[in-house]
Amino acid sequence: xxxxxxxxxxxxxxxxxxxxxxxxxxxxxxxxxxxxxxxxxxxxxxxxxxxxxxxxxxxxxxxxxxxxxxxxxxxxxxxxxxxxxxxxxxxxxxxxxxxxxxxxxxxxxxxxxxxxxxxxxxxxxxxxxxxxxxxxxxxxxxxxxxxxxxxxxxxxxxxxxxxxxxxxxxxxxxxxxxxxxxxxxxxxxxxxxxxxxxxxxxxxxxxxxxxxxxxxxxxxxxxxxxxxxxxxxxxxxxxxxxxxxxxxxxxxxxxxxxxxxxxxxxxxxxxxxxxxxxxxxxxxxxxxxxxxxxxxxxxxxxxxxxxxxxxxxxxxxxxxxxxxxxxxxxxxxxxxxxxxxxxxxxxxxxxxxxxxxxxxxxxxxxxxxxxxxxxxxxxxxxxxxxxxxxxxxxxxxxxxxxxxxxxxxxxxxxxxxxxxxxxxxxxxxxxxxxxxxxxxxxxxxxxxxxxxxxxxxxxxxxxxxxxxxxxxxxxxxxxxxxxxxxxxxxxxxxxxxxxxxxxxxxxxxxxxxxxxxxxxxxxxxxxxxxxxxxxxxxxxxxxxxxxxxxxxxxxxxxxxxxxxxxxxxxxxxxxxxxxxxx
Ligand SMILES: Nc1ncnc2c1ncn2[C@@H]1O[C@H](COP(=O)(O)OP(=O)(O)OP(=O)(O)O)[C@@H](O)[C@H]1O
Ligand SMILES: [Mg+2]
Numbered sequence: 001x002x003x004x005x006x007x008x009x010x011x012x013x014x015x016x017x018x019x020x021x022x023x024x025x026x027x028x029x030x031x032x033x034x035x036x037x038x039x040x041x042x043x044x045x046x047x048x049x050x051x052x053x054x055x056x057x058x059x060x061x062x063x064x065x066x067x068x069x070x071x072x073x074x075x076x077x078x079x080x081x082x083x084x085x086x087x088x089x090x091x092x093x094x095x096x097x098x099x100x101x102x103x104x105x106x107x108x109x110x111x112x113x114x115x116x117x118x119x120x121x122x123x124x125x126x127x128x129x130x131x132x133x134x135x136x137x138x139x140x141x142x143x144x145x146x147x148x149x150x151x152x153x154x155x156x157x158x159x160x161x162x163x164x165x166x167x168x169x170x171x172x173x174x175x176x177x178x179x180x181x182x183x184x185x186x187x188x189x190x191x192x193x194x195x196x197x198x199x200x201x202x203x204x205x206x207x208x209x210x211x212x213x214x215x216x217x218x219x220x221x222x223x224x225x226x227x228x229x230x231x232x233x234x235x236x237x238x239x240x241x242x243x244x245x246x247x248x249x250x251x252x253x254x255x256x257x258x259x260x261x262x263x264x265x266x267x268x269x270x271x272x273x274x275x276x277x278x279x280x281x282x283x284x285x286x287x288x289x290x291x292x293x294x295x296x297x298x299x300x301x302x303x304x305x306x307x308x309x310x311x312x313x314x315x316x317x318x319x320x321x322x323x324x325x326x327x328x329x330x331x332x333x334x335x336x337x338x339x340x341x342x343x344x345x346x347x348x349x350x351x352x353x354x355x356x357x358x359x360x361x362x363x364x365x366x367x368x369x370x371x372x373x374x375x376x377x378x379x380x381x382x383x384x385x386x387x388x389x390x391x392x393x394x395x396x397x398x399x400x401x402x403x404x405x406x407x408x409x410x411x412x413x414x415x416x417x418x419x420x421x422x423x424x425x426x427x428x429x430x431x432x433x434x435x436x437x438x439x440x441x442x443x444x445x446x447x448x449x450x451x452x453x454x455x456x457x458x459x460x461x462x463x464x465x466x467x468x469x470x471x472x473x474x475x476x477x478x479x480x481x482x483x484x485x486x487x488x489x490x491x492x493x494x495x496x497x498x499x500x501x502x503x504x505x506x507x508x509x510x511x512x513x514x515x516x517x518x519x520x521x522x523x524x525x526x527x528x529x530x531x532x533x534x535x536x537x538x539x540x541x542x543x544x545x546x547x548x549x550x551x552x553x554x555x556x557x558x559x560x561x562x563x564x565x566x567x568x569x570x571x572x573x574x575x576x577x578x579x580x581x582x
Contacts, residue, residue, distance in 0.1 A: 018321050021105060022098035022141050032094065035087040036146075040153040042080035044161060047291040049073040055284030087150070091142045099138040106130045106323060114328050115395045116355045124210075129323050133316035140306075140313030147306050151299030158292045166281065169271055169289055176264050177296060183260065184304045187253050194249050198242035205239050208232060261297050268293040329355070330397055333412035337405060337421045342371035342529045343498035345392065349401035352391060361387050362552045365401070369545070371498075374530040376540035376560065378574065379549030385533045386427060388549070389501045392531060393424055405499055423497035425505040429488040431479065436465070437472040440491055447494070458524055459489040460513070482509045493524050500530045514539065537578045546571050 024032065053069045110126050155177065163170030212219065212228050219228055272286035281289075337343060347367040353360045362384045369375055377385050390396050391403050394410040403410045405422065432439055440452055449472050456465045464483065468474040479487065485505060492500060514536075522542055534540050546563050548556040548570050556563065556570045563571040564582040575582050 018102070018137070018317055018324065019141070021102045022094075022138060024094045024097070028090065028094060032087065032090045035083055035090055036150055036153070038083035039080065039087045040150055040157060042076055042083055043154065043295065044157045046073060046076045046080065047288045047295075049076060050291060051282075051284035051288040053284070054287050055282050058283055087146060091146050095138045095142040098141065099134055102134050102138065102320070103130055106134065106320065109324060109326075112328060113326055114330050115390070116329055117326060119354075120356075126323075129319055133319050136313050136316040137320065140310060143306055147299075147302040151302050154299045155296065158295055162289060162292050165285060165289065166275065169268070169275070172271060173268070173293065173296070176267070177300075180260055180264070180296075180300060181303075184257065184300065187256065188304060191246075191249050191253060194242075194246045198239070198246040201235075201239040201242040205235050208235050257301070264296075265290075265293055330394065331411075332415045333408075333410075334414055335408050335412045336414050337408055337417040338498065339417075339421075341498055342527055343406035343421060344371045344404075345369040345375075345499060345529055345531070346404040347388070347392070347401070348404070350388075350391060350398040350403060351400035352387060352396065352398050354387075354396075360552060362391075362398075363400075365554055367547055367554070367557070369529050369531075371529055372527060373545065374525060374532060374543040375545045375547060376543035377531060377533045377547050377549065378535075378537065378540070378571070381535075383549040384552040385549055386503055387552075389424070389503050389531065389533060392499075392501055393422060394418055420495050421497055422499045422501065423492035423495060424501045425485070425488045425492045425503065427504045429481075429484045431476060431484055431487065434476065435473050436468060436476050436487075439476045439487060440472075440494060442491065452490075452494070455490045455494050458493065459486045459521070461486050461490065482513055485509060489521065489524075498528060500525065500528050501533075502530065503533045504535065505532070537575055537580050541580075548574075 023029075049069060049072050053066060053073065056069065057066055107130055110130070159170060159174055159177065162173050209232070212232065219225055269290055272281065272289045275281040276283055276286045345367065346369075347365050350362060350365040351360060352362040365388060367375065377388065379385055387396075391398055392405070392410075394403070394413070394415075397411055405413065405418075410418065434443070437446055437449070437452060440455070441447070446452065452472055453462070453465060456462055461483070465472065476487075486509075489505065492502075518539065525542075530543075532540060532543055540546070540560070543560050546556070546558065546560045547554050558569075560571075563569045564575060566572055572582060
């Protein structure tokens with residue numbers, strides 16, 4: 001397993017470069033700064049107005065004057081709330097923009113990495129990177145701006161203002177804040193591991209659920225439902241215990257915090273009362289101090305909350321950076337392939353073994369196809385047929401030798417030309433929960449429904465397509481394995497490729513359908529070079545050449561008619577064994 005699985009607990013400089021993707025534009029940044037400043041300053045000003053009101057009221061000011069002061073207070077309160085709303089709105093927009101940028105970047109990056117990488121990482125793992133980690137990081141960045149920056153500013157503001165009113169009370173407030181901060185940080189050390197335990201239990205529960213649901217068909221068919229439910233019950237019980245423990249700690253902390261704040265408020269109230277009686281402060285100032293003391297609580301609570309998220313964000317940041325640092329093993333070339341017509345294929349002295357695997361899967365492979373020629377590739381299961389096909393598609397590079405298509409070494413070929421000029425139907429067809437149209441074009445711009453229908457007719461799906469309720473816009477679901485394969489045929493021929501690789505492409509079709517589409521595929525292959533891999537030898541009746549693979553080596557290679565005519569050839573004997581006429 002590579003490094004993206006390890007959640008390192010400290011961020012390096014390259015990790016921090018991920019944050020650049022979350023950075024807002026200069027305009028949005030300035031607006032956010034202004035909003036945060038207003039959201040901090042306005043609540044700080046409100047108690048000043050209250051003091052004025054109380055002192056003026058005691059001093060016997062007119063009702064008109066008091067109403068004006070009260071209105072000013074109201075205005076401040078409304079403006080303060082508005083500033084907070086604008087800040088929250090700006091910050092969440094920033095988070096969405098940033099999250100989307102980061103997700104897009106990661107998705108594109110992961111799709112651009114080659115098969116060797118995807119062999120090492122499951123889709124589930126990558127989803128966790130692109131979704132879970134990105135959200136943790138983006139959430140933290142927003143929370144950092146909203147909660148950490150705003151809270152620290154507000155706390156500092158309160159302490160400074162209280163110092164200015166009465167330095168002795170300011171000093172007491174400062175001491176009190178430091179004590180509370182210390183106590184909360186200590187208590188958090190208890191809470192964080194327990195929260196982590198309950199998150200892990202929840203991940204196990206969902207992992208189990210996902211796996212069991214995905215295997216529902218097999219589980220039911222084998223009567224394993226009851227056992228599965230019992231096992232699930234155990235996992236759920238573990239989550240319950242972890243959550244209960246976490247909740248107990250959480251509630252205790254909350255109660256402790258409330259008592260601490262109540263005690264602090266009482267102390268401040270007592271102090272204020274004492275100074276008022278001593279005649280050093282007015283009643284209005286005492287009310288002001290009391291209000292400031294109350295204001296200290298919320299920022300503290302938000303700060304403590306952030307400590308939990310901070311750790312998750314840091315781990316997420318390290319994993320995202322590690323994923324972005326992964327480089328494809330195949331470097332793209334720039335040479336174009338001939339834009340039209342069939343492409344010749346030359347496989348020259350090719351040897352190959354899968355990365356992280358010492359075994360040689362292919363060796364000494366030489367194949368030459370002139371433009372328009374077709375090759376039938378046969379051999380026992382595991383002999384290396386699909387592997388050779390992958391080299392022709394440049395999903396891997398050969399360890400020795402070269403694969404040339406249209407005279408261009410694939411290592412130098414422009415990847416875009418490669419993907420459009422070479423078509424493929426693989427052993428396991430991947431369909432998407434999307435419209436028939438998108439499944440054919442693979443989400444690329446459509447060449448028009450007429451052309452799509454033409455290709456569907458070509459592979460024998462014309463009637464099926466005509467019966468779709470919303471035409472090609474119908475969501476694709478419930479197709480049989482054979483229909484899926486026909487859709488894959490249509491997909492491969494849509495771009496009018498010059499070289500086609502069909503890997504067991506007709507293996508799931510019933511004999512009648514296979515015969516029916518044999519003609520249309522034959523027509524589609526006309527004027528194209530093709531490599532056709534087949535276990536069923538009857539589907540190789542029209543190919544020009546045959547190569548027999550055995551343990552990664554070509555043990556027989558020649559023109560089909562000559563091999564079929566040769567009584568001693570392996571291919572001839574295979575035909576006899578399969579009961580196919582020579
Ligand atoms: N992604 C992979 N990583 C490592 N080894 C692989 C991988 N794919 C295939 N192999 C190994 O390479 C060898 C050739 O496999 P390949 O899939 O090319 O055979 P095949 O001839 O297509 O077989 P089949 O007829 O069953 O499709 C096998 O020993 C297989 O175990
Ligand atoms: Mg295969």
